[in-house]
Amino acid sequence: MKKINIEEINRNIYNIKNKDEYDFKIKKGLTKEIVEEISKQKDDPEWMKELRLKALETYNKLELPTWGPDISELDMDEIATYVRPKTKLNNTWEDVPEDIKNTFDKLGIPEAEKRSLAGVGAQYDSEVVYHSMKEELMKQGVIYTDMESAVKKYPELVKQHFMKCVPINDHKFVALHAAVWSGGSFVYVPKGVKVDIPLQSYFRLNSPESGQFEHTLIIVDEGASLHFIEGCSAPKYNKVNLHAGCVELYVKENAYLRYSTIENWSKNMLNLNTKKAIVEKNAQVDWVTGSFGSKISMLYPMSILNGEGAKTEYTGISFAGEGQNLDNGFKVIHNNKNTSSVVNAKSISKNGGKCTYRSLVRINENAKNSKSIVSCDSLMLDDISMSDTIPVNDIRTDDVEFSHEAKIGKISDKAIFYLMSRGLSEEDAKAMIVRGFAYPISKELPVEYAVEMNNLINLELEGAIG
């Protein structure tokens, strides 16, 4: 049997390194003085400064996780937690400095903005350098701005929601995030407003030996709807970079939010991100996630279904190549009756990469008549890779329908034979099977991302029969 070679992601575009130029870069490490300096640089209100310092205390008290990939190589003394680029926030691309603008041009952000987005935020290192939204959305009362502006312009709204969905003691890297957060996006969609075209924030980390800690806070008010896309990338350096962002989503009664992520960090990145959504009565949050980059990723978006009839769907794919350990998954807590969750997770491992699907489904005592269906498939493309499935299913009441299924294995010889008997070549048969494997995910992505993903899964033949 021939071995197929599924190419890893072409990183030429993402690997463009700009000179490490900045307006201000905080010294490496994590101390009270550093946190105070970040707070001063960002001109925080007093409550935010206090929150940062409390979070630092919490960080120092909490232990590293006793499970998951080994992240002992992370040395906070070698990470600069705040790097301010040499530009202010702009609302036209012309005002963005040439080298930074060129990077985003090559990533296709301004072009996508023109064609298919209702608003764009672009973060470079620790600060948002560009933010813009279509005027008609502004008129409808939609707020889409960088997080720092939101803290100042909408203090009550931010204070009421900031680090409330994800408490600072959730885990060590949430506490770290809260202490040194910078950048990110704030979105508020007023009651009944349907945002038909997606908003997108793109996060780019250019500076070596640094971290990105953006905070995304989205409130979709009653009966409103939104599709938000998050993209991220970085050039590769020899030493580790750290990403410990935080995403807090509030989906109010009858509201709908789709949160799509294309994560394509470089292979020296430790991606220790946290994402949670609180979903109220008859509301729905859908997560669509493509995880391609990072050296180590530990990312488990979570839906907390607090309202009666709340729903969530998770559709995710991870693609781990050489040197990558992608430990991803999903968590859902059913906290009210008639709630439902559907999980469809896929992973592909090759060239010694390791994919782990790790999840939690908890159906609490009061979540009568709730349903949860979980399916995860793992594809192994060679015999040096690894793939694990580690799901926890915690069912605390009888009036539920819960099922979990997982499969692991290589491309089936029978399926190849069947397709070949229909006239396809072996290579085409294999290509079709791998694309088909990823299709349930790619069909959920915006078109341009789906095309990009299919390009990434580019098939080639290698070796001879036998």
Next chain:
Amino acid sequence: MEILKLNETPVRTARNFNINNIKLENINIPEKIEKFSNINIINNNSKVEIDSIIDNSNIVYGLNEFFSNQVEKDSNQKIRLNINSKINKETRIEYKFDKENNTLIDNIQIIANENTKSTIIIKYFTEEDLEIFHNGIINVIAKNGAELDIVIINLTTIKSNNFIAIQNTLKENSKINYCIIDLGGKNSITNYYSKLEGKLAINNVNTIYLGKENQLFDLNYIAELNGEKTNINIEVQGALKDNAKKHFKGTIDFKKGCKKAKGNENEACVLLSDTAKSLALPMLLCSEEDVEGNHSTSAGKISEKELFYIMSRGFSLKEAMKLMVKAKFNKILENIKNEEIKEQILIEIDNRLD
């Protein structure tokens, strides 16, 4: 009383999921182990050595250090079965608990020699309403071509503490079929570990658990597939009444080199009350490409449509529920060839479902 931590999973999950290991408080662990003499061995097949020295140095998991050491040092029943017969005959070991024999620390070693066949039934039971303590190790080695059917039946009371660690080593072309009936124990904690070393080794495990009142079941099943074309099938069917709780931790670990190995794991839990709890962690670990691994778990009550159908045939709700649970258990019980034993189990299931 100190808190006992035991039955740890091979891979850790977040601590707040409360499933990595079980923490038990206020377990009456007997300080002095008295003699246990209520044992009945019906042997048609094996060379049985009682009180022989048993080598447990190959034990990989066990429940924890304390429980393994207790078996090592304080066993009041040591049995070694050396199987040489090529015709499948039955050996039965029955431990009967009573007031004088209420603590059993047993260590059973089963060595199935090449190309032998045998059936071994191990039964733990009592006819009195007693709190008993049982801690045991069953260490099985199936040599090339050996075939074993092993039935383990726990019919102790729901006041009891039942701890058991089972380890199987399977050599080339060997096959072990297990049927585990787990009904007794306020705490019933099982560690099951199979190492499928030899090519074409097969291990089938079929388990029933049935919990009522405050019973707690913690089942930690681990299968490690090393040999080519090895095969593990785990089927667990359970039902929980009242405040009963179950942790099922099932790991199928495909090690590098186990080409064309297959692993299937299915766990289904019927919840018969809204305060019963089911916690499951079915893991697939895979370091080999050319394998097939599947797992599935499910939990929920008996479907109303099914109940309605049976009740429309003249059964009461309670009878209909019992019938449905027994129907789910039946596919496991079919693996027990001894009709007398099967009948005893069915009566016990019936009583415990009342």
